[in-house]
Amino acid sequence: MPRTYILSDIKIAPFVSKGSDEYVGDGIIVVDGGTIGFIGDANDLPQQYRESEVRHLGGRLVTPGLIDCHTHLVYGGSRAREFEMRQTGASYEEIMSAGGGIFSTVNATRQASEDELLTSALGRLDNLIREGVTTIEIKSGYGLDEDTELKMLRVARCLGEERQVRVRTTYLGAHAYPKDMEADDYLSQICLPTMEKAAAEGLIDAVDGFCETVGFTPSQIERVFDAAGKLGLPVKLHAEQLSDQGGAALAARFNALSADHLEYLNDEGIAAMAGAGTVAVLLPAAFYALKETKFPPVQKLRDADVPMALATDSNPGTSPMTSLLLTMNMGATLFGMTPQECLEGVTVHAARALGLDDCGRIKAGMRADLAIWDFSDPAEMSYRMGDAPLHKRIFGGEPC
Numbered sequence: 001m002p003r004t005y006i007l008s009d010i011k012i013a014p015f016v017s018k019g020s021d022e023y024v025g026d027g028i029i030v031v032d033g034g035t036i037g038f039i040g041d042a043n044d045l046p047q048q049y050r051e052s053e054v055r056h057l058g059g060r061l062v063t064p065g066l067i068d069c070h071t072h073l074v075y076g077g078s079r080a081r082e083f084e085m086r087q088t089g090a091s092y093e094e095i096m097s098a099g100g101g102i103f104s105t106v107n108a109t110r111q112a113s114e115d116e117l118l119t120s121a122l123g124r125l126d127n128l129i130r131e132g133v134t135t136i137e138i139k140s141g142y143g144l145d146e147d148t149e150l151k152m153l154r155v156a157r158c159l160g161e162e163r164q165v166r167v168r169t170t171y172l173g174a175h176a177y178p179k180d181m182e183a184d185d186y187l188s189q190i191c192l193p194t195m196e197k198a199a200a201e202g203l204i205d206a207v208d209g210f211c212e213t214v215g216f217t218p219s220q221i222e223r224v225f226d227a228a229g230k231l232g233l234p235v236k237l238h239a240e241q242l243s244d245q246g247g248a249a250l251a252a253r254f255n256a257l258s259a260d261h262l263e264y265l266n267d268e269g270i271a272a273m274a275g276a277g278t279v280a281v282l283l284p285a286a287f288y289a290l291k292e293t294k295f296p297p298v299q300k301l302r303d304a305d306v307p308m309a310l311a312t313d314s315n316p317g318t319s320p321m322t323s324l325l326l327t328m329n330m331g332a333t334l335f336g337m338t339p340q341e342c343l344e345g346v347t348v349h350a351a352r353a354l355g356l357d358d359c360g361r362i363k364a365g366m367r368a369d370l371a372i373w374d375f376s377d378p379a380e381m382s383y384r385m386g387d388a389p390l391h392k393r394i395f396g397g398e399p400c
């Protein structure tokens with residue numbers, strides 16, 4: 001059982017979002033069992049903690065444990081060959097239309113055993129954990145049949161038992177449809193029945209889809225969202241990644257937790273997201289890997305007060321990325337986000353993109369999921385490249 005202790009001689013990352021009631025200053029944090037017992041000035045320490053053990057951290061920065069709110073961490077195989085093809089001129093869509101892309105990962109994932117999937121995903125998860133990640137979202141979507149989709153979701157849940165990390169699973173059966181089927185038939189015969197089954201087994205926390213010319217149309221996504229609603233599951237959407245399909249506005253209509261990618265997002269989509277409180281999850285590593293030239297409308301999202309999260313999108317095709325810190329650097333350098341926005345993008349807004357209200361901030365009563373860094377300035381987190389100076393994580397009150 002985690003004990004009660006005081007973190008002192010620390011810098012606490014400031015959260016200055018509009019309406020934030022976050023503590024700002026060089027105070028102390030009390031970890032009380034699995035939750036934050038107190039955050040504030042040492043002089044205001046509640047009586048009950050006055051005898052607690054004090055841990056001095058030498059002026060180190062403390063942030064909430066980082067949250068990677070969009071990953072496809074569980075999959076079989078590699079797409080290095082396709083990377084080579086793209087380097088010699090083939091586009092992502094061309095490779096997918098020729099049966100590669102998502103389909104080659106589907107084949108490899110169907111063939112892999114649960115153990116093999118677990119082992120390969122653990123390697124990637126450990127990279128993220130080394131950088132202070134305490135919560136991760138993991139999607140299915142490389143099965144496109146019942147057995148493999150359920151297998152992926154079980155492996156995702158298992159990762160949360162193998163490591164001190166919280167896993168949220170998202171059902172992405174509507175990622176692609178098998179080459180020998182029509183999209184609507186795939187939805188009726190495989191995707192939606194599998195979703196019901198996975199939900200009944202408690203394997204799903206949210207439902208996602210790929211709204212794209214090479215994915216599903218808005219009206220097909222609507223079928224998926226309607227079915228998710230009947231199961232009481234929140235939705236999110238891969239929207240406006242390669243073209244403008246009006247996916248973000250559709251997602252907002254279903255009160256989606258998030259719309260993700262958004263390079264081709266239009267003004268109507270921004271207004272709809274602002275109205276619904278849908279988080280914009282930006283995925284700069286996919287932008288980078290695809291050599292995309294169209295930028296997500298960061299300034300307009302900012303102006304409209306749409307919360308922006310950042311995530312790795314870790315997947316074998318468009319984002320073979322397992323560094324959330326480098327993702328922050330890309331959010332700053334490629335998308336023009338401030339270091340503060342990048343930090344909020346992997347903490348408070350990432351939590352919201354997952355529908356979680358007990359993490360992503362340091363506040364009394366929230367989970368004691370923290371990251372302690374070997375520096376004191378939060379801008380270091382998005383400034384550095386290829387450097388992960390994490391001192392320690394605290395997960396549910398346990399230093400690890």
Ligand code: DI6
Nearest residue numbers: 101102210238286315317318
């Ligand atoms: N968008 C993406 O970037 C990933 N899925 C999606 O809908 C890519 C998946 C892949 O290429 O394997």
Ligand code: FE
Nearest residue numbers: 070072238313
């Ligand atoms: Fe994705």
